[in-house]
Structures are given as C-alpha cells and as structure tokens.
Amino acid sequence: MKKSIGAKTIVFPTPVWLVGNYDQDGKPNAAVVAWGGICCSTPPCVAVSLREATYSHGNIVRRKAFTVNVPSETYVKEADYFGIVSGREEDKFSTAGLTAAKSELVDAPYVQEFPLILECKLLHTFELGLHTQFVGEIMDVKADEVVLGKDGLPDMEKVKPIIFAPSVRTYHGVGRFLGDAFSIGRRT
C-alpha cells in the first residue's frame, strides 16, 4: 500500500545546473537550480525556476538571457558552492576558480570548465509563486569534444552529470544503462 507524504517537491531525478547570468555591472554570476528541465522540442526550450530573492533572477530579467551549465561529477563541490552563496556578496567564479566565458549568441556567461552548455534567450517568464519560471529558447548547445559519442552528440556517460535528490538533499552520479528508448518497449 502506498503512503501519502503530502504535497512536496519530490520527484527523481532533478538536475544540478548552474544558470549563468551577468549582473548590471557585467560581472559574471551563476546560481544552482534543481528546478529545471527541457520543456519544448520546437522551438528547443528549457525552463529553470528561480526565487525572486536570488541575484540571478533580476540579472536574467534585465539581460533576457541565461546559460545552462551542466557540471561533471568532478565539479560537485564547486557546483554546490554556487548554490550556497549569492553573487550579491561574492564573485563566485573567481572564488571557485572557474572561468566565465562569453557566449557567442546570448548575453550571459558560461562555465568554461563544464562539458555541456546551453545558450538560452529568454522567451517567457511565468510567476508561479515563490519561484519564477524562466523559459529560454536554446540558441546553441556547446559540448567539449571529449564528451561526444560516435554520433557526434554529447554522451551522458562521458558528461557524467550530477543528479540531485530533493527529498534528502544529496548528490548522485548517473546509474547503469537499462535499454534503448522508443525501442525496448516494442511489442512486435
């Protein structure tokens, strides 16, 4: 029998993404979001939710752009730091020893050391309550060559993204391969 545990933000998996943005002085900043995901195929879109209280929120509203930066497992400590401290108080890139690179297509920085980056133009803003959902159109995906598979696309096992478990606030790596999607379930 299932046990009801109430209306909570618990679902698995949630991502650990750094959302890159510039402040009003052009200082690069980023915040961690776990509340995010792909939300449209055409145009290609991704949604991230941020509280108004974050520094990133105002920065994204002003610049109408953000990046989604996918850290690999080796950057778990740096990633967590970006989710604990505000860019209002510290220059997070410099403290963490990470490089803020200039995006080609949008007005937001990306994390040079992370293997997978999305450059996003702000398309929609939805006030949901505590969080504002920012929907960005993905203008480009950039990936380090070392994480590309034979098909030329990012390979999840090479990217080694971090997974967040919101119920207990822990970080995890990607698990084992189970099968091919749109294929393993075929009945004929």
Ligand SMILES: Cc1cc2nc3c(=O)[nH]c(=O)nc-3n(C[C@H](O)[C@H](O)[C@H](O)COP(=O)(O)O)c2cc1C
């Ligand atoms: C694992 C993790 C997930 C987080 N997810 C979110 C999120 O989805 N939305 C949000 O507003 N804050 C989230 N935070 C908190 C922000 O990253 C944090 O408030 C950060 O300091 C904001 O930075 P800023 O003020 O420079 O924008 C998360 C923090 C951690 C550690």
